[in-house]
Amino acid sequence: MSIKAQTLIEVSEISKSYGDREAVKNLSFSVAEGTVLGLLGANGAGKTTIVNMLTTLTSIDTGHASICGYDVSSQPYEIRQLIGLAGQFAAIDEKLTARENLKLFGRLNKISGRNLNARIDDLLQRFRMADFADQIAGTCSGGQRRRLDVVSALIAKPATLFLDEPTTGLDPRSRADIWEVIEDLADEGTSVLLTTQYLHEADRLADEIVLIDHGMIVASGTPDELKRELNRDVLEIHLDSDVAFRSAVRLVNDQPDIGTDENAMTIRIPLSNGAVGSLALLRRLDDAGVTIRDFQVRRPTLDDVFLAFTDA
């Protein structure tokens, strides 16, 4: 970790439209050296567009972005020496082995010979890939392929790593695996810009979160700040039948920002007057004869923040 936290990525009022659709509107944020920034948003919120612009894959319509002081729009070749990108779809060659993939991307990054081989051996070992290093990538498991994808982005020791939904579509075990990789990198001081639609992922990995909705920033801060900003508790009620669930939803529907989960038969109600408000609502359900299996009053999670700030 460096002593002074330098700004690595500086994004100032960037916008991008595709035809009539404004994918990103006047977005500004910055990423300090050695931190993980989580771009959090639902599908179609504009996360991938932001990553594509910052990694020179898509042009920026208006506004400026820089990485390590280099301008993203006018100095693409300099930028490409500073970044590593792992996208939503594993960007590896399925017909090559894991080691050959690393060799391919290493050479294209202008690393060669003994240096490259040493780097590859180091990465294979450090990220526990030795057991599938010489297996054709297409025959590896989804989790192994994604790990190879992320590690491929690291081959040239990039100053900034862009990870676009690195755990989408992975089983929980592989997801935990990728999280560990990202945490290791952050501990080593690599700056990471991570996009995700999983709140617990952002909560666990990100130092700073930027919440995106319809191409705009709706909230930003550390996970704790965002949760504090809500400044209200959440009453969570669990029902044990569909009938009870439906009548309960009907009874509390007057509350703002309620969240319902039909499969889990759970209702979430944000309350500014925690305990007192909870009592009133629970009494209302009890009076109507709705059987409550369980309830709890808790501090808000990022899920609640997300629901409060977006119109999802």
Add this chain to the structure above:
Amino acid sequence: MAGKMNSSTTIDRLDAPQVISPNVLTHLKWAMQDTVTITWRDMVRTVRQPEMLMFAVIMGVVFLLLFNYVFGGVIGAGAGVNYIQYVVPGVLVITALNGAQQTGTGLASDLSEGVTNRFMSLPMSQVAVIAGRTIADSIRNILGLLLVVLIGVLMGFRFESFSSAVLTVLLPVGIGYAFSWLGAALAARLRNPETLGMLSMFWLFPLMLASSAFAPTESMPRWLQGFAEYQPISTATNAARAWSDGSPARTDSLLTLAWVAGILAVCVPLSMHLYRKST
């Protein structure tokens, strides 16, 4: 990451984290280096999928057997030639063109997967992504054509000399190389391997049959003759045929080279333009 250097003596990007601003020379160097790397990648893929080579060869051999034994008697007698000697150069051109189709399908499947995005985010030459593939496909084409020649020789085909043999193989490979770039341009536009495969049926078959590859163009109606005589499959076939039996090959060779140069002049910049726009 600045300041994290190790003490190795070779200088490359791992030791020297400073960013370089590439000039024209750097770009040229990258283009060559990266073309070699991508060629290596596509060669490894070819070795892993020998069926890609085998399909092209088998198709060539099937054409050879089919045309020689089914139509050879009629066409050969009509044209007054030894048909196996006549048809091998034509089959070589068709096989090369067929092999060149794989440049487009390969690039299209790259484009439909995530790997192209990674290529575009690397400090590398983007031309190399296509150039490397066309070279790897040409190397595979040379191997395929040699196998077809071998079968042809077993069936009675003969070269005038060794140098004529080299040119008989290289001219079809050359026209195949040009068509690789045409396929790349179509792939960068369409991005879908299946659509591309369908589309190539539409132009490859008519072009193949309305040519001198299997039968003399003299028997065709006048309106078709002009086209059939000067289209690239015919000029390449005529040139290869002339080289193989030692007759004057200069005009057809030059016409073929003109086709190669013309197709490349249009398709190299066009495919690069479409490829860059493809994200």
